[in-house]
Amino acid sequence: MTSSFKTAALLSLLLACPLAAQAGAARDDGATHYRPTGKGHAELDNDAGASARKAAAKVVKTPSNGILYHGGPVMNNVNGTNVYYIWYGNWTGSTTPAILTDLASNLTGSPWWNINTSYADGAGKKVVNRVNWLGSTTDSYSLGAALSDANVKTVVTSAITSGRLPSDANGIYVVLSSADVNETSGLCTQYCGWHSAATLGAVVIKYAFVGNPDRCPTACGTQTSGPNSNTGADAMASIVAHELAETVSDPQLNAWYDSRGYENADKCAWTYGATYTAANGAVANLKLGARDFLLQQNWVNAAGGACAKAY
Template structure:
C-alpha cells in the first residue's frame, strides 16, 4: 500500500482557456465547501468518506483542503488541443510564469487543471471526463500529484454532465421539445459546470487516496482493481445504479442535489466507495 494525502492539502487551480466568471465562482465555492461547515448533508460530510482511507502508518486522508492559489492560462499556452502529457507542461508553465507564478509545492500541493469549453483533450468525452496522475521530475522538476477535468457543457454533456443532459443515444428528445424537459435540472444553473463539479470531486477523492497510483483500490475483486470513485460512477443516492442516480433531493425550483455547500450552494456529487460499509456511500444515504 502506498501513501495517501494525510497532510493538509494546498490546492492550486489552473484555469486553462477562456472561462465564464460565473462558472468559476460556482467551482470555487465547491472547493471551499470541502473543508467548510454547511447544513447536513454537506460537501464536507461527503469528504468524510474519503477520510476513512489510511496509509501504512494508520494516518487518515486529511480533512483540510485549502484553495491556495489560482493561475489563469487564458493565452492557451499549449494550444487548444491537448494530450494527457500536456497537463504536466501546463503545470510547469504555471509554476514558472513570472510575476504571478504558482508555488511549486511537492510537500503538500495538489494541482488541478481545468480546461474550458473550447479545449480538446486526448480521450475527453470518449473515455474520460477527468483523470489524475503525478508529475515527472524530468518535466516539472518534482513529483507532485495533479488532476485534470474538462468542461463538457458544449462537447459532451450527455457523457460527462449526466444526469443534467441526456446521452446522445438515449432516445430522449432534446430539451425544449415535447418530452425533452424531464432531465434533472442543474442546481447552479449550468449543466456543464454542475457536471464538472462531480468529476472534480471524483478526481480529488482518488488523487487523495491514490496520489502515486500505488495505494487504494476499491471493491471485492482483487483481480479487477478499481479506484474508490470509479466503482461508484453514476450513483448519487440510495438505490442508484444502472442509469438511475438514486434518491436525491430537489430544491424549490426542482433542481437536483445531494449535498449543501457554502453560501447556500447546493451540489450533486457522486458517491464513493466506503471501505467500512463496503459499498458506495454518501451523506444523503437513506440507510
C-alpha cells in the same frame, strides 16, 4: 502512468464501470490484479512492480472493504490537502470559476469529504477532513485548443515554474478546460477527467485534468440544468470531487484501488444516493456552503465498504 486506451474492449470496460462496480464492488478475490491509470479504467498489472504490489495487497486489509492498499503514499498531511485550479482556455464571463471555487472552498469538514478519512497509509495515518483552497491561475491557450496528456502536464509544470502557483507536494493541481478545448487522449469518449503525478525538481506534483462536459453532455454531464444553473459547471463539480477523492487516496496510483484497478471514486461513479430538488428545480444531493451540488458518491473504506455521499 496515464496510459490511454483506444480499443473497443477497454472502452466498454470504462462505460460499464458504474454498473460493474455496484455488482462486484465488495469482492476482491486477489486472483487478478489491475492497477489504476488514473482514468477510471484498468490495465493489467504486469510491470516490474507488480509482484511487490500483489504481495502487499495480500498482507493488508484482510478481509477487505472491497478496496485494497498497495503500499504507496496517501495524502494525509495533518493540515489537510491543498487545492489549486488552473483555468485553461477562455473562461471570460463564465460562472464556472465561482461555482467550482465554492466547491473546493467548502469541502473541509463536510460529510462528503469525510469519506476520505477512511483511507490511511501503511502506518495507519488517515486522510483528514480538510481541504485548503489556495488559489488559481489562468492559462489562455498556451498550448492551443487540443491538449495531449503531456500538454496537460506541461500546463501544470509551467504554472509552477513560472511562479504563478507554488510548488507544493501537499497540493493537487486541477486543470479545468473551457468547452472549446479538447483533450485528445479521449475526453468524452474514454473519460471525463483523470489524475496523475509527476516529479518536478524534488517534488512529486499531483495533478488532475477535468474537461468541460458542455462538449459532451451525454457522456460526461449529469442533468440538463444543474443546481447552480450552469450545466457544464454542475457536471464538472462531480468530476472535480471524483478526482480529488482519488488523488488523496491514490496520489501516485500505487495506494488504494481494487482488483480491477478501480480507485475509490471509480467504484461509485454516476451514483448519487438520495437526492432532493434544489430551489431552481434541478436535482441535488448535498449542500456545501451556500450552494447545492449533485456530487457522485464515494467508496467508504470501512464496515465492508459501500458507496455513500456521507460518512
